[in-house]
Amino acid sequence: MKFKFFDEINSTNTYLRRQLRIEExxxxxxxxxxxxxxKRESVWISNEGAALxxxxxxxxxxxxxxxxxxxxxxxxxxxxxxxxxxxEKLTFKWPNDIYYENKKICGILCEKVRGYIIVGIGINVNNxxxxxxxxxxxxxxxxxxxxxSVQNIIEDVVSAFENEFYNLNKKWENILMVVNENSYxxxxxxxxxxxxxxxxxxxxxxxxxxxxxxxxxxxxxxxELKFASLEFKVI
Numbered sequence: 187m188k189f190k191f192f193d194e195i196n197s198t199n200t201y202l203r204r205q206l207r208i209e210e211x212x213x214x215x216x217x218x219x220x221x222x223x224x225k226r227e228s229v230w231i232s233n234e235g236a237a238l239x240x241x242x243x244x245x246x247x248x249x250x251x252x253x254x255x256x257x258x259x260x261x262x263x264x265x266x267x268x269x270x271x272x273x274e275k276l277t278f279k280w281p282n283d284i285y286y287e288n289k290k291i292c293g294i295l296c297e298k299v300r301g302y303i304i305v306g307i308g309i310n311v312n313n314x315x316x317x318x319x320x321x322x323x324x325x326x327x328x329x330x331x332x333x334x335s336v337q338n339i340i341e342d343v344v345s346a347f348e349n350e351f352y353n354l355n356k357k358w359e360n361i362l363m364v365v366n367e368n369s370y371x372x373x374x375x376x377x378x379x380x381x382x383x384x385x386x387x388x389x390x391x392x393x394x395x396x397x398x399x400x401x402x403x404x405x406x407x408x409x410e411l412k413f414a415s416l417e418f419k420v421i
Contacts, residue, residue, distance in 0.1 A: 187344060188212045196221040198240035199306040203299050208242045210302070213344055215239045215337075219308075235313030235325070237336045240306040241344060243351060245298060250354075252398040252414070255282050255296045257354055258305050260361045261347045262292050263368065265339065266309075270329055279370035280391075280400050281415075284309075289324035307343065311336050358396065366393050371420065376402065379417035388421065 188209070195201055195216040202214055216238045245251070259278050266284065267273040277285045284292035295306040310316075310325035312333045327333050350357060366372075371391035377384045389402040392410055403410040 187341070187348075190214050192216045194218045194220060197306075198238055199295060199297055199304050202240050202242055202304045203297065208300070208302050210244055211241050211344065211348055213239055213241045213340065215340060233313045233315050235311060235327075235336070237307070237309040237311050237339050237343075239340050239344075240304055241347075242299075242302040242304050245301055245303045247355070249397075250303060251298070253354060253358065254303050254305065255294055256280075256365060256394065256398045257351075257361060258282075258294045258296065258307065258347065259284060259292075260365055261350065262294070262307060262309065262343055263364070265342045265346055266291070266326070268342075269326060269334065269339070272329075277368050277370035277372075278365050280365075280394050281398070283370075285370045286324050286329055289322060291324050291326065291329075305347070309339060309343075311339055362394060362396060369394070371400075374420050376418045376420055378402075379419075384419065389418075 188211075190212065192201075192215065195218075197219050198214040198216050200221070202208060217234045219238050243254075259282060262284050263276060263278055266276055270276055270286070275287050279285050282294040282296075283290050292307065292309045297304045297306070310323060312327045313325050314328060316323040369391065375388045375390055377386075378389060379385070387404055389404045389411070392401040392403055395401050395412060397414075399412040399414050400416055401410050401412050
């Protein structure tokens, strides 16, 4: 496992994207990101104390695009459970977030580039300044009441990812079972966004299917809907 460390960088994902040569599982780590991004260009607030890192894996599996973000979330979920006493409050929010109770502790962004998939992960570890997202975010230090080694957490995540990555297809059904049993959306209703507006119709989360899609259904409908990508909010 090789590391490159930066005190400040625009984005660890952007750094990897711009490299002429990408080395699989070389980990790019930053203390602070000035232009961190989440899903659909959302901002990821990344003050010092967070685990901010990216690495790349070869995109040589036809089903990898569908599974990689779910898999990365599963790995982070497993690692964080080892640090949190009340780990039953830790949940997976499709497609790319980890929550503790009703607050986000981790976000994941996967991007394709030249035969690789870049896996970008941000975990709130010792940081506590979330600005305007104060009511929506939480960190490990706030949950546990003590500081943690950011480097140890990064190493735990990358090591677990690498150890299970090559058996991803064999373990996929078990991964989905863990993700669905510990879903933040379980028993929750959502509104979906279409053409820039949230629709009035309420939907219930059913599951993440074996292709990594979210499956939802509305009361009175007989057919469930499946989406590989979906903007929604919990109500």
